[in-house]
Amino acid sequence: MRRPGGRRHGYSGIPRWVAALAVVAAAFILLPLAAVVARVDWPNFLPLVTSDASLTALGLSLRTAAGSTALCILLGVPLALVLARGEFHGQRLLRSFVLLPLVLPPVVGGIALLYTFGRQGLLGRGLEVAGIQIAFSTTAVVLAQTFVALPFLVVSLEGALRAGGQRYEAVAATLGARPGTVLRRVTLPLVLPGLASGAVLSFARSLGEFGATLTFAGSLQGITRTLPLEIYLQRETDADAAVALSLLLVAVAVIVVGVSYRGPGTPPAMPSRAPSRTPDAEPAEARR
Amino acid sequence: MTFTLDAVVADRGLDVSLNLGAAETVAILGPNGAGKSTLLSVIAGLIRPDSGTAALDGRPLFHLGGGRVVWTPPHRRGTALLAQEALLFPHLTALDNVAFGPRSAGAGRAAARDAAARWLAEVEATDLAGRRPGELSGGQAQRVAVARALAADPGLLLLDEPMAALDVHAAPLLRRLLKRVLAGRRAIIVTHDVLDAYMLSDTVVVLEAGQIVEQGPTREVLTRPRSRFAAGLAGLNLVPGTVTAAGLLPDPADGGPGGPGAPGAQAAADGPAAAGTELAGRHEDTPVPGQAGVAAFPPSAVSVFPDLPHGSPRNAFAVTVTDLEPHGDQIRVRAGDLAADITPAASADLSLAPGVRAYFVVKAAAVSIYPA
Numbered sequence: 001m002r003r004p005g006g007r008r009h010g011y012s013g014i015p016r017w018v019a020a021l022a023v024v025a026a027a028f029i030l031l032p033l034a035a036v037v038a039r040v041d042w043p044n045f046l047p048l049v050t051s052d053a054s055l056t057a058l059g060l061s062l063r064t065a066a067g068s069t070a071l072c073i074l075l076g077v078p079l080a081l082v083l084a085r086g087e088f089h090g091q092r093l094l095r096s097f098v099l100l101p102l103v104l105p106p107v108v109g110g111i112a113l114l115y116t117f118g119r120q121g122l123l124g125r126g127l128e129v130a131g132i133q134i135a136f137s138t139t140a141v142v143l144a145q146t147f148v149a150l151p152f153l154v155v156s157l158e159g160a161l162r163a164g165g166q167r168y169e170a171v172a173a174t175l176g177a178r179p180g181t182v183l184r185r186v187t188l189p190l191v192l193p194g195l196a197s198g199a200v201l202s203f204a205r206s207l208g209e210f211g212a213t214l215t216f217a218g219s220l221q222g223i224t225r226t227l228p229l230e231i232y233l234q235r236e237t238d239a240d241a242a243v244a245l246s247l248l249l250v251a252v253a254v255i256v257v258g259v260s261y262r263g264p265g266t267p268p269a270m271p272s273r274a275p276s277r278t279p280d281a282e283p284a285e286a287r288r
Numbered sequence: 289m290t291f292t293l294d295a296v297v298a299d300r301g302l303d304v305s306l307n308l309g310a311a312e313t314v315a316i317l318g319p320n321g322a323g324k325s326t327l328l329s330v331i332a333g334l335i336r337p338d339s340g341t342a343a344l345d346g347r348p349l350f351h352l353g354g355g356r357v358v359w360t361p362p363h364r365r366g367t368a369l370l371a372q373e374a375l376l377f378p379h380l381t382a383l384d385n386v387a388f389g390p391r392s393a394g395a396g397r398a399a400a401r402d403a404a405a406r407w408l409a410e411v412e413a414t415d416l417a418g419r420r421p422g423e424l425s426g427g428q429a430q431r432v433a434v435a436r437a438l439a440a441d442p443g444l445l446l447l448d449e450p451m452a453a454l455d456v457h458a459a460p461l462l463r464r465l466l467k468r469v470l471a472g473r474r475a476i477i478v479t480h481d482v483l484d485a486y487m488l489s490d491t492v493v494v495l496e497a498g499q500i501v502e503q504g505p506t507r508e509v510l511t512r513p514r515s516r517f518a519a520g521l522a523g524l525n526l527v528p529g530t531v532t533a534a535g536l537l538p539d540p541a542d543g544g545p546g547g548p549g550a551p552g553a554q555a556a557a558d559g560p561a562a563a564g565t566e567l568a569g570r571h572e573d574t575p576v577p578g579q580a581g582v583a584a585f586p587p588s589a590v591s592v593f594p595d596l597p598h599g600s601p602r603n604a605f606a607v608t609v610t611d612l613e614p615h616g617d618q619i620r621v622r623a624g625d626l627a628a629d630i631t632p633a634a635s636a637d638l639s640l641a642p643g644v645r646a647y648f649v650v651k652a653a654a655v656s657i658y659p660a
Contacts, residue, residue, distance in 0.1 A: 168377060170362070170369070171369060172392075173333075173334075173361070174332050174362050174369040174440075175392055175436065175437070176363050176366070176389055176392040176440050177388070177392035178363050179363075185377075185388070189379045190379065
């Protein structure tokens with residue numbers, strides 16, 4: 001596939017004042033990052049990020065983010081499939097509500113989770129009877145992260161599913177493939193790029209989760225104090241450590257963006273390689 | 289060993305009954321939007337009709353609207369669908385694409401690949417086995433898609449304009465291939481191309497606005513068309529009317545289903561030169577006056593005159609030219625539903641252009657009349 005962006009155009013059609021504002025916008029994003037880098041206490045960087053508290057928080061962050069990403073995939077793939085392929089009453093409403101955690105203040109999400117899974121919560125009371133306590137545990141961290149990260153996976157996967165269309169699945173069915181086989185051998189392989197970028201985004205969102213975690217899981221070292229919580233805490237006592245750890249998260253964010261955002265014209269929520277669609281995807285000699 | 293279908297899809301205006309023998313190939317012809325693809329989707333189980341019943345070799349495909357509801361999902365129907373685009377799974381090699389059907393039917397990986405290799409050989413695409421769909425040309429991809437559909441061992445093969453997306457070099461190759469593999473196989477092929485119908489089908493069904501307007505053995509339908517659409521495909525002018533002893537009394541001001549829009553309707557409204565006069569022609573069957581019939585004549589038998597010619601026993605139509613287009617080394621003059629083929633020189637002499645009024649004249653001997 002040829003991308004028009006690859007060629008140089010003599011005419012861009014962008015007024016100068018627009019370009020000027022764009023520079024301001026870019027600076028607004030890049031400058032604070034540069035400020036963090038400038039503020040880092042480089043000689044002590046390594047000791048700072050490898051202190052016990054830091055390593056514990058980092059380890060917890062990686063484990064919980066991995067866990068919540070897995071949970072996002074487990075729950076988000078079926079939800080995206082139902083939203084993209086199903087036809088039922090209240091589908092649009094459900095989609096709107098699924099997106100809610102994207103715009104909801106995380107603190108509010110944390111409170112909502114507390115009143116669901118907390119001791120006095122909707123489900124929490126029953127779980128308590130069964131001897132399961134979720135609030136203020138590592139499980140709570142994973143749930144809080146899943147709550148805020150799930151929409152990222154659902155949105156990007158649903159976009160990929162819709163963009164791909166159902167034609168391949170219909171053909172697979174007429175060839176005798178059961179719905180499970182179609183899902184495993186056709187649907188999922190075709191949306192794999194979308195699923196991967198959705199998972200990466202969910203992982204990144206989980207890693208950065210702060211508000212919901214603090215509200216629902218608290219800040220217990222080694223149990224619920226993830227890296228963002230550690231940074232917030234360190235900021236009061238040891239600003240250098242906070243900055244060093246911040247840089248660590250910036251680095252992770254840069255890697256995530258690099259992985260999920262490939263090239264121009266491909267928003268991160270879209271599959272980077274759309275399933276081949278004739279006639280665009282036909283090799284040149286077929287067109288002539 | 290038959291396929292039977294009765295189906296109504298209300299919101300698409302489809303209401304069709306079909307019967308197919310064990311090794312019969314039927315071509316579905318019809319204008320765009322007639323419901324041809326909808327019909328295939330209904331058979332394949334991709335669209336649920338409002339009511340109807342269908343069975344393939346004694347197995348029910350669906351029974352809806354009255355009595356016990358039966359619905360067989362697409363994967364248990366044995367009705368493989370081959371579309372305009374090959375739709376090969378882009379993440380699988382050609383071989384694995386073809387092996388998809390056997391694998392889905394429960395064959396092991398090795399057995400499925402063996403079967404796939406055989407089918408690839410059958411469509412002369414063995415050398416493409418290892419390629420991904422992205423590396424295939426349109427014609428190659430469609431050949432692999434044919435192998436993939438056949439490898440699923442369908443009881444009924446559905447082909448939805450399989451040649452339409454191919455270029456002029458690839459289409460004849462695929463047509464020959466289909467002729468070979470469809471022999472002795474039951475298939476329904478939706479097509480726009482009269483050549484597909486001639487080469488591939490035993491019978492023809494003409495679908496217009498969701499209804500079957502004509503069906504029968506391919507040769508008969510295309511040599512003696514009763515519907516405007518089939519006549520157009522066969523390259524014949526068709527005038528519907530009432531059979532008389534000497535010829536045919538055309539229906540008054542026939543806009544006709546599938547007639548081409550306002551100018552055509554206007555031209556058709558002009559009708560034969562003297563309104564209400566009958567059309568002289570050759571009766572193909574013993575005429576039964578009063579019976580509905582059609583008069584058919586080829587555009588090559590039509591001459592074009594600026595004024596009404598006098599004193600010859602010929603049929604004349606007062607028309608308004610709607611279009612001129614090249615047709616071989618002739619110019620095809622269209623006037624509503626009628627067409628005449630004349631030489632470019634004659635066209636220039638007559639100063640023909642869209643909107644010009646003229647007379648289409650055809651000898652009685654060139655007009656065949658038969659019951660509709």
